[in-house]
Amino acid sequence: MSSGGRTVATVLFLTGLITCCVAPMCFSCTQKDFGCNDPFTLPNTEAITCDETCVKMRGDRYSDSVPIVEVTRACIGQRDDGCYNTTYNSIFVEACACNTDYCNASPPASSAAKGALLHELHLVVSAAVCLIHNAVGR
Ligand SMILES: *[C@@H]1O[C@H](CO)[C@@H](O)[C@H](O)[C@H]1NC(C)=O
DSSP states (O other): OOHHHHHHHHHHHHHHHEEEEHOOEEEBTTTSSOOOOOSSSOGGGOOOHHHEEEEEEEEEETTTTTTEEEEEEEEHHHHHHHHHHEEEEEEEEEEEEEOOOOOSOOOOOOTTTTTOOHHHHHHHHHHHHHHHHHHHHH
16 A cells, blocks of 8 residues: 555544544533524534434424424434434434534535545444454453
8 A cells, every 4th residue: 555545544544433432522402402403503612422422303393283393412322324213202303313523513414415435435444443443342
């Protein structure tokens, strides 16, 4: 491997390590907290350390058949980046999990928007690093 290639591999490995194994900073707030809804306005200093994964959940709560958007940001157990549908607090929500610092601040990037090769590579490397980490760690 050329030294440039090795540098890229090292950087990917290290960022994979960070993505995989360091508890991310996430926002934890609900509808009732000012600035928690979209547009999100809480500063990074309001974030907490989650053990595993950050999530943002968004759904409509109907009040006299008027939909009111309800947003919750929180920590959840380990989950790969991506969105899924579920129910939370008795309403249907779309939840988007992510694993990097402050990532549950903004609306989820659509899969089309983050299709860069480097991102894909990063995910593969993160997964590999997780496997190694888990194998070594127990
Ligand atoms: C969740 O459900 C909505 C509405 O039914 C749908 O448009 C969306 O694609 C679903 N999202 C996922 C990640 O399945």
